[in-house]
Amino acid sequence: MTTNTILRIDTSARRANSVSRTLTDAIVARFPEASVTTRDLAAAPLPHINEGFVTVTKGSAQDTLSDTQRDMIALSDALIEELRAADTIVIGLPVYNFAVPSGLKAWIDLVARAGETFRYSEAGPEGLLKGKRAIIAMASGGTEAGSEIDFATPYLRHVLGFIGITDIELVKADRLAFDPEGTMKAAQEQVATLAA
Template sequence: MTNHVLRIDASARHDGSVSRDLTDKVLAKLSPAEVTTRDLSTPLPLIDSTWIGANFTPSDNRSDDQKSTLALSDTLIAEVMAADTLVIGLPIYNFGVPSGFKAWIDLVARAGVTFRYTENGPEGLLTGKRAILAVASGGTEVGSDYDFATSYARHVLGFIGITDVSVVAADRLMVDPEASKKAANDQIAALAA
């Protein structure tokens, strides 16, 4: 049973957004007790040299300004940590993820917090969670050689420890929208609650 979902909407669109519609349907299927929503259409700040300096300063040595610089990142990470399941509305823009989703990843993937380096390579620290990607695309076929969005999302989620990743896809909407939406709805119906 899914108790707490973190809903992430990466679409720049609100009205007519297929990924937002799919995310609504996934949430209805899961019927969680609690939902936290993070809408990435409101731009997140990009990491810069000040953020990197704060991030790589040991936490005990951070100034108040450095703590303030990392506050949003800390909030975003806390949202992921609190969730059992992430439901990510992910449109494919120009074969990749929207810039807002990339900015979110940059703020969430932090060495020593959400992953660590070991003698055997990197190890994700956010284990025991599930993610469902609600993907929409106009022409990019999910899983094709030119779909860099879902492969990237799966990889980076696995990097921080979330390896149980399902994809619900309404792809190639500009080619056959009805068949695409039907396939996505069938995939949602088949999801385990």
């Protein structure tokens, strides 16, 4: 698959010494010709969905919406458009307390919208963002990727698949607390093998 456009999503609360940001830097550098849109969910946090947003997405008439509701829908529309425009989505995934950061969950809640990124049919849910590639850069202190205490990577894989993105690769820098140098070396080797 050719990568012409990348949506890069960073979620680490750390600026300096962030492993997931180091990995997303390295992954994006594998595609020097691509146009990159960056969404830093730590620097510019997204609002969490609320009753007003849920009400709107259930089909409220436009003339009954508050300004706040219109703003939330406009933000959701913009985030979805960033996803639609990207060939490849690069997601920095630091594991916080065995799961995804709350900022990433807020993004997911705003982009997973019925009729926009998925739909329900007689055969069940169908993702609408097909033909895209996702690369997850996972970093953790003690959580091993794919282990019984890893609730982050399976969840993110499932959500991406739910909206139609099934070509998913994982670059992992897990269990950094135990062997930081060896773990980073292995992760960098994974990045080097990514098909550009």
